[in-house]
Amino acid sequence: MAQNDEEVDRVDDPAVLKQAMVRVAQAQDREAFQLLFSYFAPRVKAVLLKAGSQESQAEDLMQDVMMTVWRKAKLYAPERGSVNAWVFTVARNARIDLLRRASSRPYDDVYEIELESDVASGEDNMFETERAERVxxxxxxxxxxxxxxxxxxxxxxxxxxxxxxxxxxxxxxxxxxxxxxxxxxxxxxxxxx
The missing domain is CATH 1.10.10.10 (Winged helix-like DNA-binding domain superfamily/Winged helix DNA-binding domain)
Known part of the structure; x- marks a missing residue:
């Protein structure tokens, strides 16, 4: 699968993405995976950042997601949905798994954990109002x-x-x-x- 200029221009085309995924699934085609990676990696990272992940965590998760796409491409079933849906489901599941692992960490002493108050202070309200007005x-x-x-x-x-x-x-x-x-x-x- 040569990655010519026309193909790169058409990478938003679901048929091009589907064809690349099929080539990765059937033949572990590295060029097809490169096309998928260049299209999905920045999008997956952006979605993870938007969902609240830190920059380094989003980068790590994005790498994990793309490796899962490489390893499990054979599990993609075109009749069940688009390549976009499948890749972003893999990303969502990876984030959920990470959050589950993180939430099961035991705390040394829960009484020593300082929680920030849910009630905004007057000063916070004032700054937020000023910020909204300036914007x-x-x-x-x-x-x-x-x-x-x-x-x-x-x-x-x-x-x-x-x-x-x-x-x-x-x-x-x-x-x-x-x-x-x-x-x-x-x-x-x-x-x-």
């Missing part, structure tokens, strides 16, 4: 096209490719507008960190 002000100062992309990305939790599809814009335009918006907002929000 709103910074958003309001953006041009409409940039603000719309930031809102879709962060409020509606859409990926850049989903935003491009929804707004009928080239992906490069979405990325460029997002980068410009970040630059404009950065200076306004430096003090709120």
């Amino acid at each position: 709103s002000e910074a958003l309001a100062e953006l041009p409409e096209d940039q603000r719309q992309i930031i809102e879709l990305g962060f409020i509606e939790d859409m990926s850049q490719s989903e935003i491009a599809k929804k707004l009928d814009l080239p992906l490069g335009t979405v990325k460029s507008r997002m980068r410009l918006a970040y630059g404009k907002m950065k200076s306004k929000l430096e003090a709120v960190r």
Whole structure:
């Protein structure tokens, strides 16, 4: 499976991903796995980070997930779902397994564990209110096209490719507008960190 430019461009195509998975399952095809790895590794890591994993933990889990994909590709059943669904199920299960292992660690003395209060202090509330106001002000100062992309990305939790599809814009335009918006907002929000 030669990885030419056309194939790389079509890697979002479910048929290309399915074909690569079948080649890994049947022949342990390294080029097909490289295609799967380059497509899924950053996405799996991003999902793990979004789910609350620390950077190093997400990196380790992503590596484990991709090794599981390599070793267990024969278990993928196309009739039961897409390659995307299968890989992200492997990732979800790996994270659940890690959390289960971590939760079964015994504590030396549970009475010595200091828990943070669930009730926010007045100072925390004040800082949170100030932060929200500054973010709103910074958003309001953006041009409409940039603000719309930031809102879709962060409020509606859409990926850049989903935003491009929804707004009928080239992906490069979405990325460029997002980068410009970040630059404009950065200076306004430096003090709120």
